[in-house]
Amino acid sequence: MKLKSYFSETVEAAMELARKELGEEALLVHARPATPETRHLGGYEVVFGVNGPVNPQPSMAAAQEPASPDYMRQDLAEMKREIERLSKCLSGASMFAQPSKVESELCARLIASELDPMIAQAVARGASLEEFFEVDATLGRKGANRAVIALVGPPGVGKTTTLIKLAARYGLASRRPAQILTADVFRIAAADQLRALAAILGIGCDVVETPVALAQAIEEHRHKDYLFIDTPGLGRDDMEDGVDLARLIASHPEIDTHLVLSASMKPADMARVIERYEIFQPKKFLFTRIDETASFGAMINEASRRERPVSFLATGQQIPDDVEPASKERIAGLLGNPVVRSAGATA
Numbered sequence: 001m002k003l004k005s006y007f008s009e010t011v012e013a014a015m016e017l018a019r020k021e022l023g024e025e026a027l028l029v030h031a032r033p034a035t036p037e038t039r040h041l042g043g044y045e046v047v048f049g050v051n052g053p054v055n056p057q058p059s060m061a062a063a064q065e066p067a068s069p070d071y072m073r074q075d076l077a078e079m080k081r082e083i084e085r086l087s088k089c090l091s092g093a094s095m096f097a098q099p100s101k102v103e104s105e106l107c108a109r110l111i112a113s114e115l116d117p118m119i120a121q122a123v124a125r126g127a128s129l130e131e132f133f134e135v136d137a138t139l140g141r142k143g144a145n146r147a148v149i150a151l152v153g154p155p156g157v158g159k160t161t162t163l164i165k166l167a168a169r170y171g172l173a174s175r176r177p178a179q180i181l182t183a184d185v186f187r188i189a190a191a192d193q194l195r196a197l198a199a200i201l202g203i204g205c206d207v208v209e210t211p212v213a214l215a216q217a218i219e220e221h222r223h224k225d226y227l228f229i230d231t232p233g234l235g236r237d238d239m240e241d242g243v244d245l246a247r248l249i250a251s252h253p254e255i256d257t258h259l260v261l262s263a264s265m266k267p268a269d270m271a272r273v274i275e276r277y278e279i280f281q282p283k284k285f286l287f288t289r290i291d292e293t294a295s296f297g298a299m300i301n302e303a304s305r306r307e308r309p310v311s312f313l314a315t316g317q318q319i320p321d322d323v324e325p326a327s328k329e330r331i332a333g334l335l336g337n338p339v340v341r342s343a344g345a346t347a
Contacts, residue, residue, distance in 0.1 A: 003049050007034060007042030007191055008093040011117040012104075014046035022050045031118040032301075035268060044117055057226075113335050114267050115297030119304065129335065130328040133300050136284055136309035137325030139170060139226070140256050148218060148227045150249050152280045154273050155233030158288040159192070159316060161309050162260060163230050167318035171226040172201050178226035180205040183245060186232040194230060211248040218254070229255070250281040254256035258286040258311050260303075264293035270302055287326075291315040296334040320341050 004022065008014035013033050018026045026048045035047050045079035103124040123129050140147025149166065151159045163180065171178025180198050182205065184190045191207045198205035206221075208214040214229070221227055231249075234242045249255050259282035261327055285306075287299050290313050303310050310326040324330070 003047055005060070006048070006126040007044070008046065009043045011044050011046055011111075011147060013122065014044065018046070018048045019262070020047055023112045026050045029117065031121075032116060033114070033267065035241070040299075043180070046117075053297075061148070080163065084324065084341040110297065110335060112295075113297045114295045114301070115335065116301045116304070119299075119300065125331075129300070129332045133303040133331065134307075135326040135328055135329075135331070137311050139166070141254055144254055146222075146225050146254070146262075148226070148229070148256060149228035150231060150255050150257045150280075151260050151286065152246075152249070152257060152277060152282060153233065154277075155235055157233070157260045157262045159233065159260045159293045160184070160194055160197075160230055161319070162286065162288055162312070162314050162323060164194070164227050165314065165320045165323040166312070167198070167203055167228045168201050168335065169227070169323065173320065176225040178203050178228065179206055179221045180228045180230065181214060181221075182206070182230040183208050183211075183214055184230050184232040185209050186238075190232075201319075204205045211244045212307060214245070215248060215252070218252070236272075236276065239270065239279070244281065246279040256284075257282040258284045260286045260288060262289045262292075263287045263296060263299055263313075264289045265298065265303060267298040270298050274302055282308070284309050286310070286312045286314070288314040289336070296331070300331065300335070 004018070006017055010015070014031075015028065018028075027050065028048055031044060031046045034041065034043055035080075038045065050190065051057040063067075107117075107120045107124035110123060111117050119129070119132050122132075139149050147170075151163050153159050167178055167180055174321040178192065180203055182191050182194050184194070185207065189295075195205045206217055208217050220229060232238075233243065238305065249257055257280055259274065259277050259280070261273060265273070276295075285303055285308055287298075287310060290296075299310065302308075310331060312323055313326050313330065316322040
């Protein structure tokens with residue numbers, strides 16, 4: 001399959017041009033808002049695939065090719081995910097069919113909420129938004145005798161506060177033995193703050209200064225039903241400092257790792273953070289600051305694109321009230337989505 005990119009102010013315009021140049025058999029592979037570097041070419045980048053040769057010069061912009069085998073493997077893996085996701089979008093209706101006014105208005109509203117244009121189009125034409133992402137609010141690895149939970153993520157997204165909320169909600173409230181372990185020795189007084197909060201809740205808190213110490217602490221507290229692991233917030237220039245910790249967390253068979261992300265992040269920033277934190281191999285996404293944004297599309301985009309479920313949604317500072325298990329109905333409702341067809345949902 002040959003790929004060709006189009007840049008346009010609307011996805012519909014790019015699709016119309018692709019139909020004229022590539023024919024009706026062209027397959028929409030990917031659609032997303034243009035990056036800041038390519039925004040001058042159009043508001044959206046839309047990629048189409050077609051069997052056979054295509055003009056190597058896209059009509060609105062030159063497609064960029066990966067420069068190394070590693071990038072090629074990543075691109076192929078992402079393309080596979082996008083094609084699988086596209087199959088959900090093609091549930092009956094032609095992607096090239098002329099949308100109705102109602103469909104166009106709904107699609108525009110969803111895109112304004114930063115939802116992937118391809119998903120927005122599918123939803124506007126009758127697909128359920130809930131088909132494009134999963135939720136999983138369980139704590140701990142499946143089949144494990146206890147729950148060992150690690151929260152990882154960039155600075156300032158609320159990992160420590162969220163950790164305390166979860167510890168209070170699932171450890172203290174259930175009256176099951178719990179322990180907090182903090183590996184955040186980078187921030188000044190971070191451990192003291194966490195210790196103070198844990199003391200108020202009556203939950204033990206140990207500071208572990210090295211990955212080896214963390215592994216030992218996990219073993220020492222084997223009798224605890226819940227272990228909550230706080231980690232340092234690593235910025236773009238700090239990731240090398242967390243390599244050993246990431247290696248331990250990614251390889252430990254008991255640790256259930258949640259990547260904590262702010263719902264108010266710009267889509268491009270969120271995607272970059274997720275890429276950086278791949279070294280931790282997070283199993284789920286946990287979104288904070290739900291109350292600080294009105295655009296929730298990026299949450300669904302990344303959960304769909306990365307094929308990882310959303311675990312919890314967090315809002316303010318109240319402990320433990322301001323955290324809730326993620327549900328498809330709740331997330332779809334954040335976008336004001338009128339098409340909700342999952343079992344038990346109200347249409």
